[in-house]
Amino acid sequence: MKIGVQELMAQSGVAFGTSGARGLVSQMSDRVCWVYTRGFLQYLTASENLPPGSDVAIAGDLRPSTPRIMAAIADAVVQAGHRPVLCGYIPSPAVALHGLRAGVPAIMVTGSHIPADRNGIKFNKPTGEILKDDEAGIRAQWVEIPAAHFTDDGALRAPFAAALDSHPEAVRHYAARYVDFFGRDALRGRRIGVYAHSAVGRDVVAEVFAALGAEVTQLARSEAFVPVDTEAIRDEDVALAREWSREFGFDAIVSTDGDSDRPLIADETGAWLRGDIAGILCARFLGADAIATPVSCNTAVELCGWFSQVRRTRIGSPWVIAAMADAETSGATQVMGYEANGGFLLHSPVWRQGRMLAPLPTRDALIVLLALNVAAQEQDVPLSALRSALPQRVTASDRLADFATEKSRAIMAHFDSGDANIDVQRLEATFGALAGPLATVDRTDGLRMVAVSGDILHLRPSGNAPEFRCYTEADSAERAAHLNRACLAIVKTLSV
Secondary structure, three states: OEEEHHHHHHHHOOEEEOOEEEEEOOOOOHHHHHHHHHHHHHHHHHHHOOOOOOEEEEEEOOOOOHHHHHHHHHHHHHHOOOEEEEEEOOOHHHHHHHHHHHOOOEEEEOOOOOOOOEEEEEEEEOOEEOOHHHHHHHHOOEEEOOOOOEOOOOOEOOOOOOOOEEOOHHHHHHHHHHHHHHOOOOOOOOEEEEEEEOOOOHHHHHHHHHHOOOEEEEEEEOOOOOOOOOOOOOHHHHHHHHHHHHHHOOOEEEEEOOOOOOEEEEOOOOOEOOHHHHHHHHHHHHOOOEEEEEOOOOOHHHHOOOOOEEEEEOOOHHHHHHHHHHHHHOOOOOEEEEOOOOOEEEOOOEEEOOEEEOOEEEEEOHHHHHHHHHHHHHHOOOHHHHHHOOOOOEEEEEEEOOOOHHHHHHHHHHOEOOOOOEOHHHHHHHHHHHHOOEEEEEOOOOEEEEEOOOOEEEEEEOOOOOOEEEEEEEOOHHHHHHHHHHHHHHHHHHOO
């Protein structure tokens, strides 16, 4: 029988979001993952002339459901006439780098920061991440499912048992990329805490920092999956970082989300830096002249005056990647991007002390963690001093978890005037007491309200999970946090 990928999405509830296909583990049956993979490979065959027998790299994060999904993907690769290459449990940017180096597709099984009852699949073409046009091409595929290949509940009847050619070099190349670029004495004597939790890149992060000369202490390693969200840092993680800083006297504490493409970095006091601030500092250290970043990120990127171009995009790495390509077309030579979660994308090669760092145009955490520490080391200042060089604009973000998608849609529709415009009067009636009169409303992605006072409120349903996100910005951390809490409280009343 044949099934369309678009039809499968509707039936299963597993759909494309801002970072690939995601859904509940209970929805991501072997059959669903198999069809998605076949659709991806068929699309590559048609659009990029993927030859028969090509290698397809496969990796995953540390969620309990990941091994089963990787096996279903490997079976789909074999059934499509290609060769699965198991790169192991390694960071998303590491398997993406392997695909770019080898010129082969790369598939990462990960749900990133979302809870363990969910998972996802991130697809990379031989030339990099799939973009929105590619998603449309995959959705349009019709896939032939062999008779009796799956049970009635969607499990493979014969669990995948063919040998997977292992490729441990993928993670070694990823580590060597940064050791070679920064040099083995770049962090000599620096005291670094690595908040390991269940991040798939916890070991490679520790190994790279140690290889650069840092004194590394691993902290809070967990065998159970911990959903660390770098855009909505948990209260317990705030407290842990402060406690570790007092106990160990670290110069910095570093961590990542589950698939290690989003960084988390705390200064010498144990205060976590926001991802959009870390992205600005990383871009400056690497010498960017053009920046692509989502509309939700801190406006300090424009106010600092460090970059000749700043291009604002919708939220999600595909939009950032497209904007980076446009910046290069317009004449920029050092093009980079970052997201509010801190994930950093390198579009152009970077040269430093005679060494070259090749492009990696996908979200990466390790480059941010290293660049900020090397910058502080070379300037002989504490990490907190890097942040103080920026204009005092502070962002905050949080989300309403387990928030039905239908509720999110209803809230956004509530502020629609009915003629494809926004009802500004209704917005001001709802949020005016909190932020004051509105100067502008940006609909690039969600509703971004800029008040006359300079306060910013940004409402956006998540593209990856049943969550409703709120981003706020103000002149102080206290004000930004207050706006965020109050804004989400108002959203709750709208959803009743």
